[in-house]
Amino acid sequence: GTLLTSFIAIVIAVPVSFGIAIFLTEQCPGFLRQPLGTLIELLAGIPSIIYGMWGMEVLAPLLRTWFPTVFPAGTGLATAGIILAVMIIPFITAVTRDVINTVPAVMRESAYGLGCTTWEVTRRVILPSVKGGLVGGVVLGLGRALGETMAVTFVIGNNLFLSTTLTGQGTSIAALIANQFSESDGTQRSALLALGLILFLITFAVLAFARYLLRNSTGRHA
Numbered sequence: 001g002t003l004l005t006s007f008i009a010i011v012i013a014v015p016v017s018f019g020i021a022i023f024l025t026e027q028c029p030g031f032l033r034q035p036l037g038t039l040i041e042l043l044a045g046i047p048s049i050i051y052g053m054w055g056m057e058v059l060a061p062l063l064r065t066w067f068p069t070v071f072p073a074g075t076g077l078a079t080a081g082i083i084l085a086v087m088i089i090p091f092i093t094a095v096t097r098d099v100i101n102t103v104p105a106v107m108r109e110s111a112y113g114l115g116c117t118t119w120e121v122t123r124r125v126i127l128p129s130v131k132g133g134l135v136g137g138v139v140l141g142l143g144r145a146l147g148e149t150m151a152v153t154f155v156i157g158n159n160l161f162l163s164t165t166l167t168g169q170g171t172s173i174a175a176l177i178a179n180q181f182s183e184s185d186g187t188q189r190s191a192l193l194a195l196g197l198i199l200f201l202i203t204f205a206v207l208a209f210a211r212y213l214l215r216n217s218t219g220r221h222a
Contacts, residue, residue: 001170002199004077004166004170005152005156006081008081010088013084013085016089017137017141021093021096021097024040024093024097026100027118044090048087048149051083052083052151056075059083059155060073061074075155076157077166079167083152088142088145091137092137092138096133099137103125103126103129103130108121108125108126140207143203143206143210146199147203149174149175150178152174152175157170157171158179160176173196173199174199180192
């Protein structure tokens with residue numbers, strides 16, 4: 001459940017985040033860049049429990065009403081993935097925007113001087129030169145998604161038996177610990193502590209890898 005919800009979140013969030021970042025850095029009018037950038041960054045400051053409540057009270061009923069055959073309960077793995085995508089979009093967007101801004105202006109000017117369009121400059125000059133940073137931003141978002149607890153607990157369904165479909169109900173490591181730890185003892189508590197250690201190691205490895213990629217990308221264009 002942890003891996004599936006994070007995968008769904010990344011699939012949704014990456015193209016949206018890249019699109020927003022490219023628009024803010026390459027095509028957005030100057031007077032709108034700062035307000036829109038600040039608005040996107042403010043989304044990162046919303047508490048996760050608010051996202052969870054919104055998912056349970058708004059998103060899940062909408063999915064159940066609009067797609068009753070696909071989302072019979074409204075909650076589930078896919079719903080949790082959508083919530084996680086909304087939560088990590090500000091993080092990936094901010095990192096992507098920052099690494100794009102590290103591209104020297106002379107590279108853009110040279111490409112435009114050769115007659116390239118804005119899309120060609122973005123696709124053939126900017127993105128290839130900062131691909132390490134882009135991957136780092138995605139991995140940072142993945143690390144955020146892997147460790148999310150409250151928002152996922154609200155909408156994932158908290159079913160210990162993993163569903164055979166992405167729209168079915170399930171649980172994640174963080175949600176399982178949050179739901180059971182206060183009432184656990186003995187072997188069950190030991191198992192939950194072991195799960196917490198596994199989640200910590202996974203998240204630590206993901207964030208360390210992202211840090212490595214970001215440092216290399218920034219140093220190359222400094």
